[in-house]
Amino acid sequence: MSAPKKVVLAYSGGLDTSIILKWLQTEYRCEVVTFTADLGQGEELEPARAKAELLGIKPENIYIEDVREEFVRDFVFPMFRANALYEGLYLLGTSIARPLISKRLVEIAHATGADAVAHGATGKGNDQVRFELSAYALDPSIKVIAPWREWDLSSRTKLLEFAEQNQIPIAKNKRGEAPFSVDANLLHTSSEGRVLENPGEEAPDYVLQRITRPEDAPNEPEMVEITFEKGDAVAINGEAMSPATILTKLNELGGKHGVGILDLVENRFVGMKSRGVYETPGGTILLEAHRGIEQITLDSGSGHLKDSIMPRYAELIYNGFWFSPEREMLQALIDKSQEHVTGTVRVKLYKGSARTVARWSDHSLYSEAHVTFEEDAGAYDQKDAQGFIKLNALRLKLWANRNARVKGR
Numbered sequence: 538m539s540a541p542k543k544v545v546l547a548y549s550g551g552l553d554t555s556i557i558l559k560w561l562q563t564e565y566r567c568e569v570v571t572f573t574a575d576l577g578q579g580e581e582l583e584p585a586r587a588k589a590e591l592l593g594i595k596p597e598n599i600y601i602e603d604v605r606e607e608f609v610r611d612f613v614f615p616m617f618r619a620n621a622l623y624e625g626l627y628l629l630g631t632s633i634a635r636p637l638i639s640k641r642l643v644e645i646a647h648a649t650g651a652d653a654v655a656h657g658a659t660g661k662g663n664d665q666v667r668f669e670l671s672a673y674a675l676d677p678s679i680k681v682i683a684p685w686r687e688w689d690l691s692s693r694t695k696l697l698e699f700a701e702q703n704q705i706p707i708a709k710n711k712r713g714e715a716p717f718s719v720d721a722n723l724l725h726t727s728s729e730g731r732v733l734e735n736p737g738e739e740a741p742d743y744v745l746q747r748i749t750r751p752e753d754a755p756n757e758p759e760m761v762e763i764t765f766e767k768g769d770a771v772a773i774n775g776e777a778m779s780p781a782t783i784l785t786k787l788n789e790l791g792g793k794h795g796v797g798i799l800d801l802v803e804n805r806f807v808g809m810k811s812r813g814v815y816e817t818p819g820g821t822i823l824l825e826a827h828r829g830i831e832q833i834t835l836d837s838g839s840g841h842l843k844d845s846i847m848p849r850y851a852e853l854i855y856n857g858f859w860f861s862p863e864r865e866m867l868q869a870l871i872d873k874s875q876e877h878v879t880g881t882v883r884v885k886l887y888k889g890s891a892r893t894v895a896r897w898s899d900h901s902l903y904s905e906a907h908v909t910f911e912e913d914a915g916a917y918d919q920k921d922a923q924g925f926i927k928l929n930a931l932r933l934k935l936w937a938n939r940n941a942r943v944k945g946r
Contacts, residue, residue, distance in 0.1 A: 541653035541680050543568040545646045547638055547668070550585025552707060554657045556696055557684045558592050559703045561655060564688070570598040570649050572642055576634055577605045577723025577781065579747075592705070600645055604637060605723055609780035612637055612859075613724055617823055618768040618878075619843065619871045620831075621851040626801055628817045628824065629854050630725025635664060636859035639671030643679060653680035660686045663806050667857035674860035717744060723784050725797075725817040736802050736812040747788065748816045751795030751889030758887035760894075761790055763826040765882070768875030770823060784819045791818025794886040806856045822884055822891045829882040829893035833901040839874050846870070 544561055548554045548571035561569050571594055573585045582601050589599045612633050623629055642654040654672055658664035660683070669681045690696050700707050718730040726746040733740055742750060763783075764772040770783050778786065791797050797818035805811055831840060846867055853864045880898025884891050906916040 540565050541567050541651075541682065543570065543646075543649065543651035544653045544655050544682060545570045545572055545642050545649065545651045546655045547642060547657065548573050548585060548589065549657070550582070550588045552700065552705070553696070555588055555592060555705050556690070556700055556703075557655065557657050558589070558594070559705060560684055560688060560690075560699070561682065562593065563703070565682075567653075568598070568651075569594060570600065570645060570651055572600045572638075572645055573602070574638055574641065575601070575603040575605060576608050576637075577785070578721040580721075588706070598649070600641075602641065604641065605781040606779060608634065608637055608723060609784050613784065613820075614769045614780055615868060615872070616854060617820070617827055618875050619847055619850050619867075620824060620828055621847060621854060622824075623851045623855040624801075624803055625848075626799055627803060627815065627855075628725065628799075628820045629851060630722065630815060630817055630820065631664070631720055631727050632667060632855045632857075633724065633859075634722045635667035635857065636671045639668050640675060640860075642668075643672055643675045646676070646679060653682055655682040655684065658683065658685065661807065661809070662811075663855070663857070666806055667859075670857040671860050719746065721746065723781060723788070724820050725815055727813055727815055729811060729813040733812055733814060740800055740814045744814050745798070746816060748792045748798055748818050749795050751798070754795035754888045755793065756888075758885050759790065759794060760883055760885055761787075761822065762881055762883045763787075763823070764880070765827065765830050766879050768827070768872070768878040770826070784823070787819030787822045789819075790886060791822050791891065792816075794891075795889040796886055796891045797821035798889070822886070825891045825893055826882040826884050827878075829884070829896045830880045830898060831878055832893075833896055833903045834878045834880060834898050835874060836902060843871065843874055 544565070544567050546554065546558055546561065546569055548558060550573060558569055558571065561567060571585070571589045573582050575582055586599050586601055590596065616629060616633050621629055623632070645651070646654055656665070656668040658668055665683055669683070672679050672681050690699055697707060716732045717728050720727045728744050728746070733744065762774050763770050764775070769780070771777060773783060773786050797816055797820065799815040799817065801815060802810055802812045850864065850867045850871070853859070853861060858864055877900040879900050880896060882893055883895040885894045904916070906913055
């Protein structure tokens with residue numbers, strides 16, 4: 538790959554990406570553009586601007602953007618229409634943020650005339666795959682630079698030495714080894730590494746970033762009502778809100794009641810297993826509520842088909858294939874299923890649990906007349922079940938007779 542002339546860097550303003558910024562300047566002698574996304578990680582982002590300027594980036598080459606609404610509307614909500622869970626448990630909080638970051642990196646590259654993008658993901662993780670597959674899907678000719686796979690700064694000591702040699706400010710708490718690594722956005726907080734690397738040891742309480750321990754949560758339950766239109770949440774307790782505002786409010790409620798803690802050993806796409814502690818308070822409530830409204834608005838064929846494709850859909854997102862034809866095909870099927878997923882669900886929050894307790898909808902398929910234990914006024918003739926059972930039993934009878942015949946020989 539020829540040396541890039543201008544690179545758009547996914548830049549957090551932290552030590553690692555500041556080192557990458559300086560390394561790009563010294564290694565490739567190229568112009569660097571920084572992109573810092575506000576995904577709802579809860580950190581002040583303006584210091585990233587000052588840090589970038591300190592490292593010689595021109596003001597016009599510093600992009601800091603609030604993408605929270607786009608993140609929830611165009612990425613989180615479509616994923617939740619599918620009830621997506623990777624390996625049956627993980628709500629894909631990190632995975633779903635990467636395609637948006639890559640999308641903006643490529644768009645900024647086009648706007649500024651840059652010929653490359655760069656990220657700070659290591660060579661051991663999934664994020665390198667997600668960033669790069671997304672970038673190549675959006676621009677097949679883009680160059681992608683992954684410093685962790687190129688440089689010889691193979692230890693924390695070497696990174697700090699490089700920072701000192703290049704006058705990169707080092708916070709005091711960065712000189713010691715951090716107890717664990719954190720990635721956060723509006724959907725979740727992910728904690729991995731170091732103190733969490735041994736899956737045989739319980740994660741210490743101080744790992745939790747945004748959720749109260751269930752043991753310390755309020756002793757009284759709280760009800761929350763979530764209204765959906767075509768599969769997307771549109772209101773909480775009757776108050777219409779934007780997508781990002783809804784998730785922010787659900788995070789607040791879930792965090793208060795200890796909802797959404799997951800300790801998971803997962804299979805990374807690159808082949809190894811890793812252990813992480815995920816906090817997804819709002820997402821956990823949203824998933825429960827979405828399944829609750831689907832219970833009365835989806836027929837069995839649609840619901841069961843959705844459930845059967847969900848693991849494949851979730852795996853595509855986890856592995857970095859958001860911008861792939863197969864994910865878009867599955868999304869079209871999922872979105873078609875959501876045309877009547879409209880109504881309201883009441884969820885009870887209590888000491889780590891989020892449980893649907895009521896749901897109602899003008900689009901409901903639930904017929905009390907058919908399921909009642911009382912008189913059904915002729916809505917259902919129970920005699921019809923006899924023929925239904927006989928037809929379904931026919932193949933089982935033939936199969937059993939064949940087996941008995943063969944065995945008796």
